Amino acid sequence: MTYSVQFGDLWPSIRVSLLSEQKYGALVNNFASGDHVSAELEQLKARDFVNEAVFHREPEPENNQTAAPSPVSWACSPNLRCFTFTRGDVSRFPPARLGSLGLMDYYLMDAASLLPVLALGLQPGDTVLDLCAAPGGKTLALLQTGCCRNLAANDLSTSRTSRLQRVLHSYVPQDVRDKNRVRVTSWDGRKWGELEGDTYDRVLVDVPCTTDRHSLHEEENNIFKRSRKKERQMLPMLQMQLLAAGILATKPGGHVVYSTCSLSHLQNEYVVQGAIELLDNQYSIKVQVEDLTHFRKLFMNAFSFFPSCQVGELVIPNLMANFGPVYFCKMCRMT
Numbered sequence: 001m002t003y004s005v006q007f008g009d010l011w012p013s014i015r016v017s018l019l020s021e022q023k024y025g026a027l028v029n030n031f032a033s034g035d036h037v038s039a040e041l042e043q044l045k046a047r048d049f050v051n052e053a054v055f056h057r058e059p060e061p062e063n064n065q066t067a068a069p070s071p072v073s074w075a076c077s078p079n080l081r082c083f084t085f086t087r088g089d090v091s092r093f094p095p096a097r098l099g100s101l102g103l104m105d106y107y108l109m110d111a112a113s114l115l116p117v118l119a120l121g122l123q124p125g126d127t128v129l130d131l132c133a134a135p136g137g138k139t140l141a142l143l144q145t146g147c148c149r150n151l152a153a154n155d156l157s158t159s160r161t162s163r164l165q166r167v168l169h170s171y172v173p174q175d176v177r178d179k180n181r182v183r184v185t186s187w188d189g190r191k192w193g194e195l196e197g198d199t200y201d202r203v204l205v206d207v208p209c210t211t212d213r214h215s216l217h218e219e220e221n222n223i224f225k226r227s228r229k230k231e232r233q234m235l236p237m238l239q240m241q242l243l244a245a246g247i248l249a250t251k252p253g254g255h256v257v258y259s260t261c262s263l264s265h266l267q268n269e270y271v272v273q274g275a276i277e278l279l280d281n282q283y284s285i286k287v288q289v290e291d292l293t294h295f296r297k298l299f300m301n302a303f304s305f306f307p308s309c310q311v312g313e314l315v316i317p318n319l320m321a322n323f324g325p326v327y328f329c330k331m332c333r334m335t
Contacts, residue, residue, distance in 0.1 A: 003263055010306070010316065014263070017317035018213050018325075024093060025049070025111025025323075027137070028081040029171050030144050032099040037106055038081060044091070046083035049111060049302040050076070050118065075295065077122040077145045084111045084302060087320045104170045109137040112303055112315040112323040116204060116259035119295055119330050122147035126201040131189045131246050134160030136167035138206055143172055143182070152200075154185045154192070161186045190241040193248025201254045205246035207239040209260040209267050212325055213317070236266050236274075243275040247287055250333045255290075258312070259328040268327040269310045276331070286334040 004011045026046065028037050038048065054076050083106075085091045099105040117138050122128065122145045133139045133153035142151060153168075155161045161184055168177055168184070176182070187195065189205075210223050210232065223232055243258050250256050258275075260267050272289065279285040289311045296305050296313050304318035312329025 006263070006265060007306070007316075013318065014316050014325075017319050017322050018216055020319060020322060021090065022110065022213060022317075023084065023090070023322045024108045025082045025084045025114065026093050026096075026106040027109055027114065027141060027144065028083070028106050029099075029103060029140075030079060030081070030146070031171065031173050031176065032101055032103045032105045037099070038083070041083040041093075041106070044083075044085075044093070045089075046085050046091075046093070048081050049084050049299070050080050050082050050114070053298045053302065075121050076118045076298075077120055077142075077147065079145050079147075080114065080118060080141060082111055082114050084323075087301075090322075101173075103173065107137060107140055107167075107171060110261075110323050110326065112326040113137055113261070114141055115295075115299065115303075115313075115315065115326060116206060116257045116328040117141040117145075119292060119328055120202050120204055120255060120257045121330075122202055125149045127199065128152070129192070129196075129200045129203045129246070129249055130154065131192060131203060131205045131242060131249075132156075132207055133184075134164045136164040138204060139164060140167055140171055142204070143168075143176070148181060150183070151181060152183045152185065152196075154187055154189055156186060156188055158186045190238075190245050192245040195249075197248050198251050200250050203246045203250045203254070203256045204259070205243050205256060206259045207242050207267075207271075209235065209239070209262040210264060212262050212264075214261075236271055239267055239271045240274045240278065243271060244278050247275065247279055247285070247331065247333055248283070252333055252335055254333055256287075256331045256333065257328055258331070259326065261324070261326055263314070263316070263325045263327075265310075268314065268329075269312060272311050272329045272331070284335070288332045288334055290330040290332060292328075292330060 096104045130153045134155035139153045276287045303315045306314040315324035315326045
């Protein structure tokens with residue numbers, strides 16, 4: 001009932017897509033023999049959607065002039081390779097396997113989940129915080145960029161951080177994990193502004209949400225159960241507190257990406273606007289939302305985007321490209 005009001009004529013197609021089989025992407029593990037893995041995925045007729053978007057969509061320079069670097073190339077986090085099957089192709093990837101270096105060769109994830117990491121725009125030498133990191137797909141992607149001088153990966157749930165540790169162990173060499181580069185913690189993310197304020201260049205706040213697609217298919221511990229009604233109603237408040245803490249942990253001039261896998265504007269745009277207002281009123285901290293229109297245009301071939309978000313971008317499930325839902329919004333802490 002809620003989503004039919006929010007999405008109008010789009011809702012029936014979103015609903016049927018949510019109820020249909022989800023599409024996945026294969027995130028290439030650069031720590032394994034990545035080129036060999038890419039070649040194998042190309043043989044399956046899959047395509048690297050990141051490479052195609054970032055490098056093949058840039059305009060050709062006119063009159064043989066050398067083109068200035070377009071905002072496209074530096075706006076995306078580098079070195080990420082993720083293969084998907086083309087629109088309408090419902091082929092499945094085989095399960096990932098151990099490569100010659102004893103590491104898994106790729107990680108299967110909803111390809112739209114990579115967009116928040118791409119939007120974060122990591123630069124070499126960045127200090128990075130992944131505030132709600134488990135189960136680990138986005139943390140792994142952050143490490144694949146090769147940009148993290150330090151990476152703090154946190155999740156309140158110790159059982160979920162155990163899963164995160166297993167992902168890192170399977171995909172990331174020990175020397176990378178040990179060199180102070182990756183620190184895994186189970187702290188309350190809402191307190192991060194007090195624990196490590198003004199510390200990080202880039203912060204990802206991928207908050208707990210109603211996980212709409214998952215909730216349609218999994219009965220166990222479902223967030224829409226009557227017994228969890230109060231918890232569900234409190235989610236936007238928790239999300240706002242986590243986002244505010246993530247922004248407080250960012251250095252002035254640093255960037256934050258907020259993301260969910262929910263369609264609900266109460267958990268998406270409203271949370272962003274609420275956190276910005278809160279920080280302005282309580283801390284006199286100014287936060288600017290970044291325009292991601294160019295970013296959306298870049299990836300329109302691979303994903304379906306909702307055309308009317310107030311702030312940020314929302315990938316909506318579509319039978320031809322059945323990824324998402326994934327919402328993401330990029331912000332810059334100004335003061």
